[in-house]
Amino acid sequence: MLSATLKRMTTPATDWLRLDQQICFSLNAASRAFNGVYRLVLKDLGLTYPQYLVMLVLWEHGELPVKKLGEHLRLDSGTLSPLLKRLETAGLVRRERSAHDERSVEVRPTAEGVALRERAVGVPRRIASATGLDLAEVQDLRTRLDRLTAAMDAYREEPSASA
Amino acid sequence: MLSATLKRMTTPATDWLRLDQQICFSLNAASRAFNGVYRLVLKDLGLTYPQYLVMLVLWEHGELPVKKLGEHLRLDSGTLSPLLKRLETAGLVRRERSAHDERSVEVRPTAEGVALRERAVGVPRRIASATGLDLAEVQDLRTRLDRLTAAMDAYREEPSASA
DNA sequence: CGCGATTCAATTGCGCACAACTAAATCGTG
C-alpha cells in the first residue's frame, strides 16, 4: 500500500490531467443526463427543470420574496428574474412588490399554478424509476453530494484553507 | 421495518414532491458548485470549464474531428461549434476541414495550446483538494455517477423499459 | 432628521446546453 503510494509519486503530471476528468466530468455528465430525463418528464407540464424547482418551493411555502426563493435554490436574481417572468407569462405565478418593503418582490403561485401540482405528483415516481436506484442508495448519494457541495463552497470562500 | 414501509405507503403524494428534490437538486447543486471552483481555478488559464474539458481531450489525443470530440464529451455540434470558435480566437486550437472528407473538421491544438498544458498540470491537484475527498471516495462516487448516467440515458431511449 | 451604507430586484453581457433545422459532402445501391 505504501509502496503503491511511492510509485504513484512518480506518476507524471500528465496522467493527472487524464485522471481528473473523473469526478468533475462524471458529475457534469450525470447532471446533464438528469436534466434530459426531466426535460422528457416535464414536457407535458410545460415546465423546464429549473422552473419545476421553483414551483416545488412555491408549492411548499406558498409565497416568497425572490430573495428567499434564491436561497432555497442557490440561484441569484440574474437567473430568477427572467425565469419568473416566463412563469408569470405562463400564468403560473404572480409577482408583486411587497407592501411594506418596496425593494422586495413577492412571488406567489396563481390558482393555475397551484392546480399544476396535481399533475406533478407523478413526476418523482417517474424520476425515481429512471435512476434505477432504491431509496437507500439515493439517500446515500444525496448525502455525499451535499457534503461535496459544502466542501466546494468552502473552498471558493477560502481556497487556501482546504488541505 | 416492514411496518415503516406500510406507513410510507400512506404518505400523501404531496410529500413526494418535497422528497424528490433530493437527488436531482443535490446533483444540480453539486454540479454548479464544481463549476464555480473550476471557474476560480481556471481563471488564470483563461479557460472555462467546458473549454478545459475540450483541451484535456485534445492534449490526450492530439487531433480529432469535431464528431469524435463530441463523443468523448457527450456534446453536440450546437455546443461545440461556437466553443471551438472561441478557442480558435484565443489561439489555442486550429480547425480545418479534413482533406479526405470535406464534411469533417479536424481540431488540433496549436503550439500555444500544447504549451498551455504545462500551466494546467496543477489544476487536478487543486480540484482534488477542494473536494476534501480521498482518492477512494472519489473513485466510488464516480462509479455511482456513471451508473446513474447510464441508467438515465437508457430511460431516455426507452422510458417504459425502466422498472 | 439627514446622509452614507446596505439590501434587493432587475438588467446586461457572455458562455454553455440542447432541439430543430440547414447545407454540403459522401456513401450505397441499382
Next chain:
DNA sequence: CACGATTTAGTTGTGCGCAATTGAATCGCG
C-alpha cells in the same frame, strides 16, 4: 454513373447560470 439516404458541421432560437452593474428603497448612525 445517378440519385436518394446518411453523415457531418454549422446556424438559429430558447433557456439556464453567473459576474458585474444599476437604481431604487431601506436602514442605521450620528
